[in-house]
Amino acid sequence: xxxxxxxxxxxxxxxxxxxxxxxxxxxxxxxxxxxxxxxxxxxxxxxxxxxxxxxxxxxxxxxxxxxxxxxxxxxxxxxxxxxxxxxxxxxxxxxxxxxxxxxxxxxxxxx
Amino acid sequence: xxxxxxxxxxxxxxxxxxxxxxxxxxxxxxxxxxxxxxxxxxxxxxxxxxxxxxxxxxxxxxxxxxxxxxxxxxxxxxxxxxxxxxxxxxxxxxxxxxxxxxxxxxxxxxxxxxxxxxxx
Ligand code: HEM
Numbered sequence: 001x002x003x004x005x006x007x008x009x010x011x012x013x014x015x016x017x018x019x020x021x022x023x024x025x026x027x028x029x030x031x032x033x034x035x036x037x038x039x040x041x042x043x044x045x046x047x048x049x050x051x052x053x054x055x056x057x058x059x060x061x062x063x064x065x066x067x068x069x070x071x072x073x074x075x076x077x078x079x080x081x082x083x084x085x086x087x088x089x090x091x092x093x094x095x096x097x098x099x100x101x102x103x104x105x106x107x108x109x110x111x
Numbered sequence: 112x113x114x115x116x117x118x119x120x121x122x123x124x125x126x127x128x129x130x131x132x133x134x135x136x137x138x139x140x141x142x143x144x145x146x147x148x149x150x151x152x153x154x155x156x157x158x159x160x161x162x163x164x165x166x167x168x169x170x171x172x173x174x175x176x177x178x179x180x181x182x183x184x185x186x187x188x189x190x191x192x193x194x195x196x197x198x199x200x201x202x203x204x205x206x207x208x209x210x211x212x213x214x215x216x217x218x219x220x221x222x223x224x225x226x227x228x229x230x231x
Contacts, residue, residue: 014188017184017188018184018185018188021181021184021185021213021216024177024181024220025220028220028223028224028227031227032223032227034154034157035157035158035161035227038154041153041154041157042154064141068137068138068141071134071138072138075131075134075135078131109149
């Protein structure tokens with residue numbers, strides 16, 4: 001599909017939102033285990049050390065980073081800033097660049 | 112104006128506002144949580160954090176915001192894609208079904224979260 005970058009940004013925001021909704025189950029599960037008792041905490045740490053789970057965690061964290069940054073941009077535009085097409089495209093570039101950097105950092109932190 | 116029995120506040124403007132207010136609360140919560148995790152936690156410090164009343168209240172606030180945010184968000188997505196225009200005459204029932212399932216999941220998250228936080 002050939003769409004303006006702003007449309008892709010909007011679709012990605014939507015997709016990450018729906019994905020995060022599923023990701024909440026993982027977060028609650030981890031929170032539950034981590035607070036249960038010291039054994040639960042250690043067991044969780046071991047489980048989360050599995051490469052496949054690390055990948056899943058990274059995906060959820062990345063979605064959160066992107067969704068939050070795009071969300072902030074959304075709120076800024078709601079307040080009436082940057083509503084021209086040129087500013088919109090610039091906003092998308094800034095969000096994507098920031099998200100890319102933060103996602104890489106998150107990956108380094110997870111591994 | 113959006114008027115639909117399944118929209119959260121039966122008004123588009125109200126839902127729009129809830130979506131934004133909940134987004135800000137979630138943002139604050141995840142920033143705080145991310146900061147805490149990156150700084151490093153062990154069981155004792157993690158448990159101590161979550162046994163404080165303010166943290167439980169903050170977490171509960173985030174959880175309730177999440178439920179509202181997810182309901183309005185998913186509702187918007189469903190009313191965009193799961194329609195009679197997209198799916199033919201089955202659209203309405205499919206949309207209602209999707210809304211019912213997401214309501215059930217949201218409610219499960221809420222109860223589960225409260226149980227974790229307040230250790231019922
Ligand atoms: C982690 C839990 C979160 C979940 C499950 C979630 C889910 C969703 C969903 C499903 C939508 C609907 C997407 C659409 O209508 O296209 C949405 C919209 C939105 N989200 Fe989130 N979100 C979360 C966190 C956040 C955070 C932290 C922010 C911070 C700024 C945020 C800001 C927004 C905004 C501003 C919208 C409205 C977009 C619009 O009106 O088109 N969300 N979210």
